[in-house]
Amino acid sequence: MRTAYTSDQIRTAERALMALLPDGTLMRRAATGLSVVCAGLLPGVYGSRVALLVGSGDNGGDALYAGALLARRGARVEAVLAGSRTHQAGLEALREAGGRTVEAPWPDVVRRADLVVDGLVGIGGAGELREPYRRLAVAASEASGLVVAVDVPSGVDASTGRVEGPAVRAQVTVTFGACKNGLLVDPGRSYCGRVELVDIGLGPYLPDPDVVSLTDEDVADLLPRPGAESDKYRRGVIGIIAGSERFTGAAVLSVGGAVRAGAGLVRFAGAKAAVGQVRAHWPEAITTVLDGPSVADVGRVQAWVIGPGLGTGEEARELVRAVLATDVPVLVDADGLTVLAGDRSMLRRSAPTVLTPHAGELSRLLDVPRDRIEAARIAHVRRAVTELGAIVLLKGSTTVVAQEDRPVRVNATGTSWLATGGTGDVLSGIGGTLLSAGLSGYDAASCAAHLHGLAARLASTGNSGGQGPIAAMDVARALPQVIQSL
Numbered sequence: 001m002r003t004a005y006t007s008d009q010i011r012t013a014e015r016a017l018m019a020l021l022p023d024g025t026l027m028r029r030a031a032t033g034l035s036v037v038c039a040g041l042l043p044g045v046y047g048s049r050v051a052l053l054v055g056s057g058d059n060g061g062d063a064l065y066a067g068a069l070l071a072r073r074g075a076r077v078e079a080v081l082a083g084s085r086t087h088q089a090g091l092e093a094l095r096e097a098g099g100r101t102v103e104a105p106w107p108d109v110v111r112r113a114d115l116v117v118d119g120l121v122g123i124g125g126a127g128e129l130r131e132p133y134r135r136l137a138v139a140a141s142e143a144s145g146l147v148v149a150v151d152v153p154s155g156v157d158a159s160t161g162r163v164e165g166p167a168v169r170a171q172v173t174v175t176f177g178a179c180k181n182g183l184l185v186d187p188g189r190s191y192c193g194r195v196e197l198v199d200i201g202l203g204p205y206l207p208d209p210d211v212v213s214l215t216d217e218d219v220a221d222l223l224p225r226p227g228a229e230s231d232k233y234r235r236g237v238i239g240i241i242a243g244s245e246r247f248t249g250a251a252v253l254s255v256g257g258a259v260r261a262g263a264g265l266v267r268f269a270g271a272k273a274a275v276g277q278v279r280a281h282w283p284e285a286i287t288t289v290l291d292g293p294s295v296a297d298v299g300r301v302q303a304w305v306i307g308p309g310l311g312t313g314e315e316a317r318e319l320v321r322a323v324l325a326t327d328v329p330v331l332v333d334a335d336g337l338t339v340l341a342g343d344r345s346m347l348r349r350s351a352p353t354v355l356t357p358h359a360g361e362l363s364r365l366l367d368v369p370r371d372r373i374e375a376a377r378i379a380h381v382r383r384a385v386t387e388l389g390a391i392v393l394l395k396g397s398t399t400v401v402a403q404e405d406r407p408v409r410v411n412a413t414g415t416s417w418l419a420t421g422g423t424g425d426v427l428s429g430i431g432g433t434l435l436s437a438g439l440s441g442y443d444a445a446s447c448a449a450h451l452h453g454l455a456a457r458l459a460s461t462g463n464s465g466g467q468g469p470i471a472a473m474d475v476a477r478a479l480p481q482v483i484q485s486l
């Protein structure tokens, strides 16, 4: 499991460790690790041009010490001092090693560098970058040389991943002691490039993480697998209510996700047209044409999925109400969420409820503008959990899963090619299958997102290793191979 922390958590741990060590030890450890990564990125250190962007805090200090180490190995190191003050010991070290400071025009220094080291701000950054940091961040992002961010790309909020205004786009982010939330969650994540963690001995002083990310191994351990004594009922029966006379594809895709994720049995119920399509695509499913909002005739299930393509009219409302009135876990997606936004009282129940909104759907549920949710996913998924009393999986470029009193789980798999119609329907079927197999809502949602993202990557990757477009059904089709590989 990968773990990540807020800036405050990192600072508290750093203080505890620093109290036991001679002054400057941590910064030397950080700078040494940084210089090793930088040296490894350059074809040769000797003679290469390195531009240091140095802010007024310790982030700038790290850059200066690392620059000194590179200068000692023959790099031509130029430091742009952007702050109202500069880390003095770091500056002396750089000068002693043969590095120099440069005056304006700064963008030229950045432009001609083989390597740009962004030491403007780290965990001490707050809000939009001010000038001249802002201009330097833009210049770094446009640089033709490699860009390495020190601890956090400047302009990215380390605790939340929020980015207001320009920020440095790095190929590599070298982070110290522990990963910060903002390196795992978009929009911040997309500025980091590859993240390299330098151990500075912080481990024993870190609290419980604020954010975690499951690995393939974690998901493999959590996934239910059939044993010798298994039968289809004991493996888990999932009930899916989806689709409508007009929208039949969502039903087919949700059932596809469930069948391919390994459901013991899928019971599908819906409008006549949706049932016809599901039967044609998935003869494995047992189907019921719903004549009115009665779910009692569908048969016993261990978990329900309701919502994809369902519509939002009176009948849909009654179906959502009826399913949430049962005492088994329920996953609500798509139109089901729009129905819930109109009447949140349906969420008062004792069995687990998993909600799988994208930012637009969560915007309706919380009455918060979509762009605010996308700018601060962790905060909003937490707020949704508290306000709605459910487990919440917020979809999007970074998918996050939250449950009360547990760290937010950030999904580490997926591809931007997933941004295509119907892939969310497949996810609902995977999540429902894992719920029906007995996983907790938190585990079912986070494992479903992980498998869904792996399947999408597999489906979109060609023989050349490059990625290309996928259809939602390709994601469902790739699931068995992904589960085999775990």
Ligand SMILES: NC(=O)C1=CN([C@@H]2O[C@H](COP(=O)(O)OP(=O)(O)OC[C@H]3O[C@@H](n4cnc5c(N)ncnc54)[C@H](OP(=O)(O)O)[C@@H]3O)[C@@H](O)[C@H]2O)[C@@H](O)CC1
Pocket: 014, 015, 018, 026, 027, 028, 030, 031, 055, 056, 057, 058, 059, 060, 062, 084, 120, 121, 122, 123, 124, 125, 126, 127, 128, 129, 130, 131, 133, 150, 151, 152, 176, 200
């Ligand atoms: N502690 C440790 O043990 C270790 C810490 N380490 C390193 O220290 C880093 C933290 O250092 P830090 O606390 O000095 O803060 P830092 O990130 O340099 O930024 C603060 C400065 O930025 C400025 N500033 C802020 N926002 C701004 C904005 N929007 N736009 C413009 N300016 C802005 C603000 O300026 P001011 O407002 O004061 O003018 C302030 O002076 C950490 O990330 C890691 O790299 C490692 O060496 C390992 C050991």
Ligand SMILES: Nc1ncnc2c1ncn2[C@@H]1O[C@H](COP(=O)(O)OP(=O)(O)O)[C@@H](O)[C@H]1O
Pocket: 334, 358, 395, 396, 397, 398, 399, 414, 415, 416, 417, 418, 419, 420, 421, 422, 423, 424, 425, 426, 427, 452
């Ligand atoms: N830019 C992106 N990068 C990665 N995954 C994405 C991106 N945009 C959307 N996704 C994923 O694609 C799926 C889309 O689901 P959803 O929005 O419900 O679409 P639909 O309703 O068409 O099925 C979700 O799993 C979401 O996390």
Ligand SMILES: [K+]
Pocket: 059, 118, 119, 120, 121, 122, 149, 150, 151, 152, 153, 154
């Ligand atoms: K930085």
